[in-house]
Amino acid sequence: MLDIVLLSITLGVVLLAFVFDRLPIDVVALSSLALLLLFDLVTPEEAISGFSNPAVITVMMMFILSYALTHSGLLNKLGQRIAALSGKSHWLASATLLMVAGVLSAFINNTAALAIFLPVGIQLARHYSFSPSRLLLPLSYISIVGGTCTLIGTSTNLLISSLAEQHGQPPFGVFEFLPLGIILFLVGSVYCFAVMPHLPERVDSASLMGRYNLTSFLTEVRVPESGSRLVGRTVLEEGISERLQLNVLEILRGNRRIASDLRRTVIEPGDVMIVRGAMQHIVRFREQYGLLLLTDVKLEDSDLSDEENILAEIQLSPSSSMTGQTLKEIDFRRRHGCFVLALNRTGEMIRDKLAQIPLRQWDTLLVFGPRERVEALLSEDDFISLQELDIRLRMPGRWWVGVAIIPIVVLLAATGVMSILKASILGVAALVLLGGLTITKAYESINWTVIFLLAMILPLGIAMENTGLAAIIGEWIGDIGENASPFIALSVIYLATALLSEIVSNNSTAVLMAPIAITTATTLGLEPKAFLMAVAYAASASFLTPMGYQTNAMVYGPGGYRFLDYVVFGAPLKIVFWLLSVLLIPVFWPLQAG
CATH class of the missing domain: 3.30.70.1450 (Regulator of K+ conductance, C-terminal domain)
Structure with missing residues (x-):
């Protein structure tokens, strides 16, 4: 009983740390791991088991493969062609952008996909004279839903598959998520098109100077x-x-x-x-x-931009080395040859004493400098461009290597020739050996925050099983299912996961809810796969808050959104996905064996 109390305290501390967002998420994960060891809730071997977990290694490999594809230059050129091919119809341009981003998110990290198409969306808004806030939130939602269609589309699906295998279940196939995923994708697309005209016009599409109130x-x-x-x-x-x-x-x-x-x-x-x-x-x-x-x-954007100089809006990337440092500590002006004129932090415009403010993930900066220095700044992968800068795209010499390898990896895993872990490791090895990416860039392409979060949060799930807390909660939900209906138990699992994912990262939510889902299914004598699928889809269905999913955070500043915008426009989609998932999961993955 004492173990359960100590674990409950640990979980409470972790949840509060996630909610108040005062510490980096990897620091929170490290602290939770330390508490588990301090209270003897896991053994040292269990504490470090996450670093050898197949899902963690696969996610690491997919970061590298996604980086090679997104930096091939091919997707940038595709994005630039969207407006040209759409003619005068901003609806056609918006629909094309959402579809391309959604489909791409099924095969590469959706944060990387959004980083490619976010500046395209802003440019489309400027080209067709409408506010970016009407497009960017739907773009985030579509990239999230696209990622749920395949095993490799989101790290959550890989994690759930690995956890299923650890509990004696067969691993999930690459396209096993597709039947329900494609339905949710189509429904989500229709919803996004329907709400786009009703999204608030928070941001002026024309003037950066006006947007940052710099006059x-x-x-x-x-x-x-x-x-x-x-x-x-x-x-x-x-x-x-x-x-x-x-x-x-x-x-x-x-x-x-x-x-x-x-x-x-x-x-x-x-x-x-x-x-x-x-x-x-x-x-x-x-x-x-x-x-x-x-x-x-009265200075305008054009007064600062010419053939040699440019005014640009950039955002800290997920793996930026500058997170937590001040501009003064970085020596930004001398190091990059650019000025930071203003900072947008979740809608708050900061224009004074910029040099003393520690940078945070997803901060958006307005910079001014020589065009070649801005180009060099963006080539370092510390920043994501939020606009098409009219900078010449360079297709690397062996750009085709990165483009070719991901389809081969998917094909090998989908046909059962080898596991996704083996295929992705071989793919990365081929990528480096064929010159598609240097080993240095491979290291830099990995979002180590996500990797360490995954590895250090996995022992929480082990502790829930060791202490019996997962069994207690699972049996309680199972009792509800016995007294009412298995559909009610499935619905409770989905809803609990979906709500938890709004305040805790989707991967952390999956780790906490997967053992509960398995225990619930076992208590009811049902197939665990259906309940694990509910956890997988629900953990990614984060539409209510900007902090629930990385892509939501990415569009928060550039779209000029407010917290309530996510609640108002995300809640109907979340409810629809809940109902559809509970109704259709038993159709594609029967609750009863055989």
Whole structure:
């Protein structure tokens, strides 16, 4: 009994940590593992068993294969063709984008798929003059549902298959999820098309300056022909950035626009400087150097973008090395040659004291700099571009290797020639040996946060079985099924999983609910596979919150959404999926053996 109390305390701490989101999720997982060991709820061998779990290794391999495909350049070119092929119909363009993203999500990591098509969606909104907020949330939902159609579409399905095998059940096939998955995909697509016109117009599709409310933080000042002690000096010599907390973004000198090596450019009479900073600092700058404040000038995006320089919106990638660091610690300006003008954090626009703010996952940054420096910044995989930057796409020399290997891996696993684990490992080996990806890039392509989360959260499920907590909960749900109907028990399992996945990661939810689902089925004398399928579909059906699924978090800032938007537009879809799943799971996976 004491073990159950200690495990309940551990689960409570973990759930609260996920809800309040004060610690990184991998730190929460590590802490839960430490508590399990401290309370002797798992053995040391059980504690580290997650690191050799087939699902964890397969997810790792799929990260690498997905990276090779998404960085081949082929999908980027496909995205660019959507608007061109759709003509004047924004409905056709939107439908094409959603379908392509959804189908692709069935075969690669859906976060990677969304990273490719998120800037395409924003560009389509700009091209057809409608708000991105009407497209991005449906794009997230479709990528989630697309991932549920196959074994490799989401790490949750791989995890459930591995847990089933550990409990004596046969592993799931690559396309075993497809019968119900395709129905949910079609229903979800119709729903998304229906609600798109009713989604709020939260974001202006045209102006980044307006979206980030930068008009009062950016202005132009002119150096007079005489009388200013700034003439003959440089920004670096005067310490303008450090002493006055201002950024000089660009110097306009006649027909020239100077943005490179600004700190060492000697100021001349008549120069016009584009300056970023709080108005009180700009006024102090003007007074100290006798400058002319051009208050009648209203800066637009085009004033900062030309052939050489660009204003761009970028987002921290899931595996960004910059998460948790400040711009000052990164030395962002000198390292990347770009200015960060503003930061969007889950709808909150931050424009002041940016250098001191630790970056978080999914933060969106508005940056300005030379075009080649922005291109170099995006090539480092720390950021995802949220707009098509008119940067020339380079197809790597052996781009075809990454494109060819994923279909081969899927074919080998789907036909039963070998397991998905073996096929994915062989696929990655072939990818590296054939020059489709360097081993360094292979390491960098793995989202280690997800891998460590999976490996360290799996012992929670073991502890639930060791202590008997899974049996107690499963038998209680089983009693409900005996007194009412097996469909009620299946419905309870699905609903509990679906609600838990809104506050805890979908993989963590699957780990916690899978042993309960198996115990429930055993208590009722039914087939565990149907109940495990309920857990798999429900864990991925996260539509009510931005934190429930990574793709929801990705569109939160760029779409300008509010928390309530997810509840209002996600709740009907969640209810429909609940009803359809409970009705159809027994059809495709009978509750009774034989």
